[in-house]
Amino acid sequence: MLWENEAPPTDNEEDAYLVPVKVAELPGKGMGVVAQRDISQGELVLREEPLFVVPNKVSMSPGAVLLASLATLPPRERASFYNLSYVNLPSGLTPDSDAYHEQLALAIFQTNAVSAGSRGVGVFPRMARLNHGCSRAFNVVYTWRDDEGVLVVHALKPIRAGEELLTTYTDTKRPRHIRREFLREHYGFECQCAVCSLPDDLSAKSDERLNAMSELYARFSSWQHERISGSEATATAVSIWRLGEEEGYWSERGQLAADVIHVAAAHSE
Numbered sequence: 139m140l141w142e143n144e145a146p147p148t149d150n151e152e153d154a155y156l157v158p159v160k161v162a163e164l165p166g167k168g169m170g171v172v173a174q175r176d177i178s179q180g181e182l183v184l185r186e187e188p189l190f191v192v193p194n195k196v197s198m199s200p201g202a203v204l205l206a207s208l209a210t211l212p213p214r215e216r217a218s219f220y221n222l223s224y225v226n227l228p229s230g231l232t233p234d235s236d237a238y239h240e241q242l243a244l245a246i247f248q249t250n251a252v253s254a255g256s257r258g259v260g261v262f263p264r265m266a267r268l269n270h271g272c273s274r275a276f277n278v279v280y281t282w283r284d285d286e287g288v289l290v291v292h293a294l295k296p297i298r299a300g301e302e303l304l305t306t307y308t309d310t311k312r313p314r315h316i317r318r319e320f321l322r323e324h325y326g327f328e329c330q331c332a333v334c335s336l337p338d339d340l341s342a343k344s345d346e347r348l349n350a351m352s353e354l355y356a357r358f359s360s361w362q363h364e365r366i367s368g369s370e371a372t373a374t375a376v377s378i379w380r381l382g383e384e385e386g387y388w389s390e391r392g393q394l395a396a397d398v399i400h401v402a403a404a405h406s407e
Contacts, residue, residue, distance in 0.1 A: 158183050159303060161267050168223060170269045170302050177297040183278060184291035188260030189215055192247070201240025204247055218263040224249045225326030249325060255284040262289050271304030272317055273348060274386030275331035278303045294389055304331070306389070311348040314341050347385045354378045361401060368405035372398055 158177050164170040177183060190207040198206070208216050224245040231238040247261060254260035265280055268291070280291045297303060308320050314334055321329050333344060354374050361371035375398045382388060 161264070164269075164302065167269055169267050171267050173297045173299050173301050173303060175299050177293045179293055179296050181293045182290060183293055183303065184264060184280075184289075186262045186264050186289050186291075187287060188254055188262055188289070189219055191254045191258045191260040192251070193258040199240070200247075201244045204243040205240060208243060219243075219246060219261060222246050222250045222261075222263060222266050225324070252280070252289070253282060254289070255282045257284070257287070260289070265289055265291060265305075268303055268305045270307045270321065270325070270329065271331040271333070272306065272310040272314075272329060273333040273344060274388075275333045276304040276306045276310070276389070277301075278305050279389055280305055311352045311387070313345040313349065344385060347381050348387070351378055351381050351385070351387065354381070358397070368401050371401045375401075 157174055158181070159171050160174050161169055162172045164172075189211060192200075192203055192207065196203045208219060211219070220242075224242070226248070227245040228241050231241055247259075250263075250266040251259045251261050252265070260282075268278065268280075270276070277294050277297050278291050279294050280289055282289050291303075291305070293303075307325060308317060310317060310333075312320075318329050318334060321327060334341070336344060354377050357366065358371055358374045358378065360366055361368065366374070375394055378394060379391070382391065
């Protein structure tokens with residue numbers, strides 16, 4: 139996967155070369171990722187290796203671990219880490235102190251890092267440029283491939299040229315006020331995505347659908363503990379699917395379909 143700022147193709151690769159996305163300055167948002175052409179549902183738009191991965195268990199302080207990891211990077215890659223946004227940097231630190239450098243690295247890491255599966259938590263500078271959207275507002279999803287050691291981003295739905303690519307930073311089936319509170323605390327912004335910007339009456343209806351989906355998911359998962367039958371689990375999944383269609387919440391459909399197949403197989407249905 140090539141991005142706009144990467145090396146251009148050779149002449150004989152020109153026909154096959156079409157960069158799908160670019161990083162751009164967006165009014166009121168800072169940096170973001172925008173489609174340069176129409177992108178199809180399911181299309182791979184990013185494949186990225188981590189700058190570094192911090193294991194789940196470390197023997198040094200988190201800040202010291204990060205500085206040690208950053209020291210191993212070439213200057214350009216190290217700069218890509220420090221160019222990322224951050225929140226919650228403690229006040230009162232001076233830039234010439236060791237504590238400042240540790241806390242700055244920690245703030246950037248906590249704002250931008252995502253799971254790298256069994257390996258720990260990693261930083262992916264390109265993926266980190268994806269801004270957030272709630273519920274049906276986000277249009278791409280990311281997945282860590284442990285066997286390959288890469289993070290991939292796929293289009294959840296068709297994306298038009300010029301449209302911003304959005305992922306999600308949290309469980310967006312929660313009510314708007316809870317989503318916004320979480321995003322303010324952990325990422326330092328007031329969400330103004332298409333769903334959070336709905337008029338209060340429409341937002342309330344959206345929250346009702348999302349809450350109903352959460353309750354249905356809890357009921358569906360109780361099948362594993364034999365609290366509901368296979369037919370009840372399947373009917374519950376159908377209800378989740380219909381609500382998701384009404385809300386435009388598609389991101390969990392693949393897993394839901396796989397789970398229903400598992401239920402049917404267990405009951406030979």
